[in-house]
Amino acid sequence: MGPMIDLKLEEASRLAALESESIFIIREAYRRVRKIAMLWSMGKDSTALVWLSRKAFLGTIPFPVILLDTEMEFPEVYAFRDSLVDCWQLDYRSELCPPESTVDRTLPPAARAAARKTEGLRNVIARNGWQGIILGIRRDEQAVRAKEKVFSRRRPDGSWDFRNQSAEFWHYYDTGLHDGEHLRIHPLLHWTELDVWLYTRQQNIPFCSLYLGDGRRRFRSLGEKNITHPIESSATSIDEIIAELRATNAPERAGRLMDFESEDAFERLRSGGYM
């Protein structure tokens, strides 16, 4: 028999440990890579990431915060951004992604729409000479992302050589780069969807209203409006979201069309440099 544990205490100490680890990673990225930027999609994960960065640097984030803008985000998402940029004193920059006609035509349609962001990211990295991009992906979102490392090298064309990843343990992170390469840094890699919501509630972090919905449907994962659907849900408060997640078995990205078009759609996107 396992030991009885105090769930509340266990939850608080798990969140504290996750927070400390993520701040360590963000500080490490800044110390060792320096020329870095952070992606902010305005979703719950990257907003928690921005929050953690403010904590890491005591209020003022010492690097730019970037939106890869497809101009296809929901209006509520843009409004959410506008409410925070000044308030949080962010060095916010928007990068307009090139049109769909420029991306790999062999990808399925929704993946093609998503791949615009890959192109936008490549452009903004090249123009600014960034060597590190901090972003809020998590291992539990998707099986291909589960194979990620915290510090993950990308080749000059942005592609991911997943066969050749470095060992990573005991907070040792390999930050060596060849010319033209950059690192993707994933401070939330070990968090689960539930952890993010519990932390958002505990810290009272703002989140976009679309996650709450109208009592019948809500967005569980936010992507472009042309390729993202709401899920059936009666949750109208963060407590109800947390209760729903504790009960459900359905995957988080069920509303994200690009994940379901073909067996390898997401792997091809990520190998090509998608987040």
Next chain:
Amino acid sequence: VNLVLVGHVDHGKSTLLARLLVDTGAVPENKLSELEAICKRRSSQVELSFLLDAFQIERDQAISIDSTRVWFSSKHRRYAVADAPGHFEFLRHVVTGAADASLAVLVVNALAGPSEQTGRHAAILSLVGINNVLVAVNKMDLVAFSRERFEAVRDQAESLLANHRLSAHQIVPTAALEGDNVVRHSDRTPWYKGETVLEALDRYEPLPARNPPLRLPVQDVYRRDSERLVAGNLQGGPLAEGDLLVFSPPGLAARVATIRRFGEDHKPARHGEAIALALDRDIFVEPGYVASRAEQAPYVTSHFGASIFWFWRTDLLSGSLNSTPVPQATQTISRSNCIDVKSGTGFEYEPAVYASPGGTWSSNDNPGFHPINTYIYDEPNQSFTDYFLYQSYGGYWVTVATLNWSWHYEASRALPSLPDSEAWPTPVQLGGSAPAYVTLSSSPLPSYNSC
């Protein structure tokens, strides 16, 4: 509880893990139907391991390439599992997966028995400080659930573990594809009265967390307005404003003036917390220093012996390697009986590598130490893995080491000017098997790990 799953390629690790996920209800509803559809398209029977082997090439070749982390819960607690690839080429990911684990699950094929790779995995587990291993003797269906075969493999596994100073937490006969003795007791092994894999996991009690001595490895120093803030994640504690700290290696002392956090200041800092400190006087502190209480200071050394695990495709040769622990210093590694991953030999737990920061040496017979740099470490079996060799930040090759001996100073004293090699005291045998990491590089340019 963090688990790592290891074993030879094809012995069924990913299938065992997938079975645990399915039978504990951790797999989302549509995942299984998605999987059935994919397997149908591939005209194969349902491959549970596809749940974890997400890459096309992993599915095509039916092997795992990189470690995956997944979660499941029993009635008693939550588990995070790293599924380490079994293939020889991907050994470094076994280290990645094992380093954070407190319990390992070793999967052994009932038909084939423990393999050479099983031994390598056991060696890695031992090296990173894992003591307990749950063994699943898997694919019992291939040996017709034979009790004799199970007992033979069980005995082999036990002696293999013992050779690597590991103990068997439980040894369970399983057929993971069908779920026998994974979560459900099997009626095909009536002779086995022991626990299922999940029951054995639930019985495991992690060692109670020790209260480690207070350490603040300095991660960075920030300037904010007129203040210099020393940032890092506190270990041990609590640490309060007014407390006296000693920074190793230079042995400089200062008091904590203010504990800075975003939004809230002044509360004592607790174990694990990421903090920033303003000090009461202007001392020079840089990343890599470790702060402690004066009476509990860590040791400082520039000479040590360690058993290391070398990841690179070329051999680790005497005098051929330079490490760059800090920019101004170089270090040469010499080897005596290096662990050879390919042959699986050399796990003698003898001091395997002599590392001398600074200068060069030609052989073990004539070391010619020219110490320049210093390392900081704690007593064996303290949890110093996070900050031992903290100064080695910036090295390119990372490997695992077990520290065996060193010459050291008490860090609470300022480091004296270092004597030449003849004047060094007898090395202190550290005993134990305290794991640590060491960074090494074979060239001034960063390159990739390859095995």
